[in-house]
Amino acid sequence: MIELLxxxxxxxxxxxIIGLTVPTLLLLGNKHFGISSSMRHICAACFPxxxxxxxxxxxxxxxxxxxxxxxxxxxxIASTLLANPNPVQVAPALAAELQGYGxxxxxxxxxxxxxxxxxxxxxxxxxxLVVGGxxxxxxxxxxxxxxxxxxxxxxxxxxxxxxxxxxSFMAGGFLMANLxxxxxxxx
Amino acid sequence: xxxxxxxxxxxxxxxPETDFEVRSLDTMCVNESHLQHPWYYNFKYTIVGLIFxxxxxxxxxVSWFRIQEMFRLQSFxxxxxxxxxxxxxxxxxxxxxxxxxxxxxxxxxxxxxKKFNKGQIxxxxxxxxxxxxxxxxxxxxxxxxxxxxxxxxxVILSAIAGTWVYGYMREKLPH
Numbered sequence: 001m002i003e004l005l006x007x008x009x010x011x012x013x014x015x016x017i018i019g020l021t022v023p024t025l026l027l028l029g030n031k032h033f034g035i036s037s038s039m040r041h042i043c044a045a046c047f048p049x050x051x052x053x054x055x056x057x058x059x060x061x062x063x064x065x066x067x068x069x070x071x072x073x074x075x076x077i078a079s080t081l082l083a084n085p086n087p088v089q090v091a092p093a094l095a096a097e098l099q100g101y102g103x104x105x106x107x108x109x110x111x112x113x114x115x116x117x118x119x120x121x122x123x124x125x126x127x128x129l130v131v132g133g134x135x136x137x138x139x140x141x142x143x144x145x146x147x148x149x150x151x152x153x154x155x156x157x158x159x160x161x162x163x164x165x166x167x168s169f170m171a172g173g174f175l176m177a178n179l180x181x182x183x184x185x186x187x
Numbered sequence: 188x189x190x191x192x193x194x195x196x197x198x199x200x201x202x203p204e205t206d207f208e209v210r211s212l213d214t215m216c217v218n219e220s221h222l223q224h225p226w227y228y229n230f231k232y233t234i235v236g237l238i239f240x241x242x243x244x245x246x247x248x249v250s251w252f253r254i255q256e257m258f259r260l261q262s263f264x265x266x267x268x269x270x271x272x273x274x275x276x277x278x279x280x281x282x283x284x285x286x287x288x289x290x291x292x293x294x295x296x297x298x299x300x301k302k303f304n305k306g307q308i309x310x311x312x313x314x315x316x317x318x319x320x321x322x323x324x325x326x327x328x329x330x331x332x333x334x335x336x337x338x339x340x341x342v343i344l345s346a347i348a349g350t351w352v353y354g355y356m357r358e359k360l361p362h
Contacts, residue, residue, distance in 0.1 A: 005245065011264050014246030015271020021239055022272075023279035026296050027288070028231055033276075036325040039350040053354035066229040068329050070236020071243065075333025078244035090252045091261040098255075108336070109250035110322070115336050128320050133328075133342035135317030137349025140325060142310025142360065144301070147324040150311075151269055156276030157298055165307040170258075172315015177258035181319060 006082045008089070022156050031063055034149030036140035038068045101185035124187040143168065222292055243330040251322030258319050304362040310353075317346075 025031040041058045042065075048054035087107050090098070095106065105112045119125030140146040143165045145154065151169065154162020247253050248268060256262035282288065283296050290296060318324055321342055323331055328346060332339040353360075 009242065009246040011246065011267030012271055014242045014248060014268045016275060017238060017242040018268065018272035019275025019279070021235060022276035023283060024235055025232070026280075026283060027290055028235070029228075029292065030290050030294055030296055031232070035329075036350075038329075039325065039347050040354070042347055043351045043354060047351065049351075049355075051351075051354045053357050054351075062226070063229045063232045067232040067236040067239075070233035070238075071240035071326060071329045072236075072333040073233070074237040074240020074242075075244045075249070075330035076335075077237070078241040079334040082241065082245060084245075088247070088250060088252055091256050091259075094252065094256055094259060094261050106252070109244075109247055109252065109334065110331060110336050110339075111251055114251070115338055117338050120338055120341060129338065129342050130345045132317045132320030133345030134349040134352075135313050136321060136323065136325065136328070136342075137317075137346030137351075138353045139310045139312070139314025139317055139349070141350045141353040142306045143314055144304070144306060144310070146314065146326070147269070147318075148326055150307075152272050152276055154301055155273045156280045157301075158277065158280075159301040161301045161303040161307055164303065165311045168308050168311025169315045169318060172312040173254075173258045173319040174315075175312075176316045176319035177255060180316070184320070 002082065006084055008084055018152060022153060025067075029063065031067075032149075033153040034064070034145055035068065035071075036137075036146035036149060037061065038064045039137055040141060041065060098185075103185075122187075124184060127184055127187065139172075222294065239326075240330050240333060243327055244334060249323065249327040249330045249334065254318065254322040306360070306362045309361065317349075 022033050025033050040054070041061050044054040044056060044058040088109055090106050098104075098111070103111050103113050108115075113119060114125055114128055116125075120129055136146075143150065145162070145165065147166075147169065150162040150165040155166065243249050246268060248265070253262065253265055257265035280298070284298070288296060314324075321328070323342070325346065328339065328343050332343065
């Protein structure tokens with residue numbers, strides 16, 4: 001069993017679990033699936049600085065922080081007890097492209113040439129990790145949700161503004177990955 | 188008098204729509220429950236998150252490579268994950284509405300429509316850039332650090348900083 005679970009899971013297994021999370025949270029306490037709001041709650045709890053956007057009772061939303069804490073714990077379990085010893089499978093076309101940028105280590109799900117403390121202090125690493133992270137936090141809040149709040153929960157509830165948001169996420173991602181990232185990766 | 192009335196009405200109609208600031212931006216995470224529970228009741232959400240986090244890692248949704256493949260149309264994987272999640276989620280939301288299913292505490296389950304604002308386009312594009320750069324949306328960020336890659340802490344802090352800066356300059360941004 002452990003051996004089976006340690007293999008990379010197929011897309012439908014994750015799809016089923018994500019699909020079941022939506023009604024589970026609703027049934028457990030009327031909670032609408034969403035993750036990026038946790039970062040707003042962290043801002044409200046730690047440094048509200050008198051900004052109206054962060055003036056609300058974050059304790060009422062603390063279930064979201066418990067949920068996010070669970071994601072962290074689950075990831076620890078998955079990468080220790082259920083660790084996959086084999087290198088990550090990467091599409092051949094992508095592997096060829098990445099090798100052109102000096103990325104050759106496919107042993108981990110995060111490329112070590114980018115996700116390391118040494119890389120953080122290089123221009124490329126700084127842009128990808130620090131600027132990229134900033135855009136994730138800024139963009140999700142500006143859009144009012146992320147992949148979970150809009151693409152999963154919003155689309156499940158047939159909300160057209162969520163479809164607009166999801167299309168914008170994908171458009172931004174395609175632009176970055178295909179047009180801008182090749183320049184950043186060569187830095 | 189009628190002039191004043193006219194001015195008042197026209198003023199009201201031109202007052203910018205601000206309701207989105209209160210609800211729409213975060214509808215999905217506003218707590219609708221009116222019940223007061225001790226804080227440790229929240230641990231049931233930790234259990235849900237735990238299973239979710241295992242799936243995130245084991246199905247490689249946290250993988251930078253899978254996200255790059257998705258944005259280059261080199262793999263079906265992420266489309267399958269999100270597509271299956273939406274289809275199943277929509278089915279359950281429909282069932283909950285259709286049969287007026289209540290929560291385990293007997294409260295009616297509420298849904299709120301999301302209002303459109305231009306932030307969903309501008310912010311969506313900005314997030315898309317960040318998603319392709321970091322290979323992570325907010326959920327996977329928390330899972331990535333759980334896989335033991337410590338430098339992800341910087342990415343998370345940066346994302347929290349981005350959230351804060353949005354809150355700081357929100358009034359000046361087009362919505």
